[in-house]
Amino acid sequence: MKYLNDAVQIRFIRQIRVLLIFFVMSNLLHKDLSDKILKCFFNVYNKLGYGFLEKVYENSMMLELKKNGIFAQKQRPIKVLYDESVVGEYFADIIVENTIIIELKAVEFLVEEHELQLLNYLKATNIEVGLLLNFGKRPDFRRKIFTNDRK
Numbered sequence: 001m002k003y004l005n006d007a008v009q010i011r012f013i014r015q016i017r018v019l020l021i022f023f024v025m026s027n028l029l030h031k032d033l034s035d036k037i038l039k040c041f042f043n044v045y046n047k048l049g050y051g052f053l054e055k056v057y058e059n060s061m062m063l064e065l066k067k068n069g070i071f072a073q074k075q076r077p078i079k080v081l082y083d084e085s086v087v088g089e090y091f092a093d094i095i096v097e098n099t100i101i102i103e104l105k106a107v108e109f110l111v112e113e114h115e116l117q118l119l120n121y122l123k124a125t126n127i128e129v130g131l132l133l134n135f136g137k138r139p140d141f142r143r144k145i146f147t148n149d150r151k
Helices: 002-026 031-048 054-067 112-123
Strands: 072-082 085-096 100-105 129-135 139-145
Touching (some): 031 139, 054 085, 100 112
Parallel strands (some): 100 129
Antiparallel strands (some): 072 085, 129 139
16 A cells, blocks of 8 residues: 555656646746747758758748747847946847847757856846757757846
8 A cells, every 4th residue: 555655646746747847837938939939940940950050040040030020130249247347249149029039059969058158148138038049950949047136
């Protein structure tokens, strides 16, 4: 009987995890826009596949976003401040509706440095959500959040 209780407890814990994941996923910051962007990402990936330079994917993403009625700007400058002085400038691959930063990669696999680059872009702006999209051998993405209350 003890094993039956353990099995019931494990099943209950798994069900709770599924409900928590569903709750978190349904309450994500800018979830609807993120979902639309990811749909565009997979459309581009399915048409072009793997092997092009990032610029090809950037231009294709811009076309796909526009086709889906999503306002986006590419290569927008991001100023990095230190003690209220500009100490550097980066360029975001794509900023969508002034709400989500998209960082594009065309590498075999994503590494921590790619994620940190996106987090730094979020830290340097008032934008809280970033998507790291990789047009690698397999399509891959990461969603990062850095809320303004932490900046």
